[in-house]
Amino acid sequence: MLPVALRVYFENSVGRILEHPDGYAVVQYHAGTREIAYLQAFLRHVGQLLKLRGWYKILGDQRLMTPYTEEESQWITDYWLSYENQAREIYGAVMMATDAWAQLPDSYRLQDAQAGAMTYRLFDNEAAALDWLHQRL
Template sequence: MMVTSVAIPVGSFKNEAAHLSIHPAGFLHLTWLPGSASGAATRAVFEYILHALHALGYSKVLSDQRQMVPPSNEDTAWYVLDWLPRAAEQGYRYGALVSANHLFARLALHSISQQAMRQSTLVYQHFDREDVAIDWLLAQQ
């Protein structure tokens, strides 16, 4: 699902996959919701992030993945091959990831972040605590 134009609200974006808000310190704060989300809902979140990065001029995203389940192979391929290059063009540089509680999701998401860093200039860092993730994200220039 391609989003062609997005108005960035003062509040936030939410669907069945995730909740996205704008942190006052100048980054996007993404919280993934419990359970499996459809590929379309997940992709809608990422498309919204893409437009928000561009519209706001942000380069950082905090992604709270604690409630995530392992992504599908199709969603993983789309993220790495399609979305990630477009996000890098929009200035996405740093991702602080609060690791998933689900073991297989944690392993899969770590693998995806490693692959993403090999294929782009993006820097991901994994954390067990959100406050530590925010501190790291704020220190990135």
């Protein structure tokens, strides 16, 4: 199968946002620490892309990402994932680093979770993440 051409929508020091022709955003986080203003800009662009295209799915690649700080987590929950900020429910397939994945209890690995307007599931590989994402509505 030929590789799919992804279009870069936005990039900053936090990561890269790509448009997948199958109708979802690919959100790739870079390694290293982040400034919260850059994370906020990054995630606002994710929301803008979803609204612009009428999409509701995200493939999140957090395999290189440094864990969120408490301040980042709070902003994501209070603002970015709020139902008021999102036009509809979002589905996110999130790929984690293998070492972080291995530390999770089975109950976290095998079920959907809810955070504000997002239903998501954690994965350790792209094939499984894409399979779950393609099954969403």
